Amino acid sequence: MKKQENVGVGGGEANSLSWRVFEQLEEGILNGSILPGESLIELKLSGELGVSRTPVREAIRMLEQKGLVRLVPNKGAVVLGVDSKDLLDVYTIRTYIEGLASRWAAENITEARRKELREIVDLQEFYHLKSYQEQISEMDSRFHETIFSYCESRTLQHMLRDLHHMIQRYRRQSIAASGRTEKAIAEHRLILEAICQGNGDEAERLTVIHINNAKENLLKLLAKEDKGAAYGESGASN
Amino acid sequence: MKKQENVGVGGGEANSLSWRVFEQLEEGILNGSILPGESLIELKLSGELGVSRTPVREAIRMLEQKGLVRLVPNKGAVVLGVDSKDLLDVYTIRTYIEGLASRWAAENITEARRKELREIVDLQEFYHLKSYQEQISEMDSRFHETIFSYCESRTLQHMLRDLHHMIQRYRRQSIAASGRTEKAIAEHRLILEAICQGNGDEAERLTVIHINNAKENLLKLLAKEDKGAAYGESGASN
DNA sequence: CAATGAATACTTGTATGCAATCATGCAAGT
């Protein structure tokens, strides 16, 4: 038991087929191209993806642990998907715990982290001025993910990562022409400052408000959708 | 070669070898019999458990999704385990979201559920009078699990189930001779009443307090442990 | 004796084969 120097896990997930299949299926489920109720048939998938059943099986097992499919005895893995109720639940849950992540991030702030976080918000502002919607959304995700990577709680980070995965479809589709972008960036900046100052109370308070605002936005969007409007209008920046 | 058993698909998850291996490994990791840093070698495990590599692999993939092991390219799956920092984090996180589960449970209360919940607390009290420690703990788990099965949020339930899994070792070992049992049952009863009355605010408030108390208890226990005392004394009932 | 390089063993990743189980459809009988 000597030899340490393992592969840096940061970012680089395993490059195995199992993982690629998993990510592909997850993506499909979360962005809606694989519909809830659908059955994932190992043989069919392995044919379509050009791999054998083994990686497909493993991917399906992983999806099951994530709660994205349910294994039904002789029917295959039936897709559960994420409906609008789930979406709202996720936002509510985030209201409850993402503030905690900000609090902990504030408690664990370092100079390098201050710099990194600030850069993200600056970039987001820059992209906003340029109206680069795609990048705005990208920075939005980065901001939140960076914060909870600073919280130094494996458990909380894991939970938040899963939650963010679940809502990525909504986030991506709601990027364009957000009336809230400007406000959201301002909120990000406030949170940023609180975290940089190591003010956990304030960071938490502001984050809760921020996510509540995002949730209100989602509610409006869902109401519009119910009235028949399309999906991709109104605000992102949650 | 090995006994084929009539295994079959029956039950989908519970009966499959993969599932059993998964549960066995999970149990081992969470109760500390498989130590953090240890490598799970597929061939070794498949030999020890008398199954082939396939179910072992699948179990390991599941553990990875749960964050209990980390797959290292050519070293196998290295166990991450749950240290006391994780334990505390879990309690803190529960403080933030388990109240939400109680709130939602209160909002979705029905007559049948009132009855079921009440029975659990009654039983716990009964076992307390009889000093059946094992059953007290069992009812403790049942109480909380039942509540978040009523919250009707797949996501929240999933998250809480995982959290409870993570701390099951502590809960089990801290059953005996809890000075807090009586107090905890009283708190359960208060929460029960709030939920039964559909009073979400109160249910949430009481639950937060309850879990905070349990957390304080854990802190005391960990402090004692640091001073060299054994693990299994003092309070359960979280 | 130390260094180096080749052989070996270990470990995972992927594919395939086989058995068990369940769903489905069809035919026969009442």
Added chain:
DNA sequence: ACTTGCATGATTGCATACAAGTATTCATTG
């Protein structure tokens, strides 16, 4: 027409086979 029983096919669960990469060991050489 409705039910029952059987044959067939679909699908999973598990085991094994094979390939590839890596760590380790050991022998050879300077």
